[in-house]
Amino acid sequence: MIKRLFTWGGVAFLIFFMAMRPAAAAEVVRSIGGGIIDVMSGFGAFFESLVA
Numbered sequence: 001m002i003k004r005l006f007t008w009g010g011v012a013f014l015i016f017f018m019a020m021r022p023a024a025a026a027e028v029v030r031s032i033g034g035g036i037i038d039v040m041s042g043f044g045a046f047f048e049s050l051v052a
Helices: 002-020 022-051
Strands: none
Touching: 002 022
């Protein structure tokens, strides 16, 4: 029950955040995407060094 409440509360907060501050929400998504790309690039360099 509590998990469902927090899930729906999080979804409601995200919708509110995107509606009230779309530029800030876009910057958050851009930052998270950049971090994921950096992590994947690090994994790629690691596996490349293992093979070479």
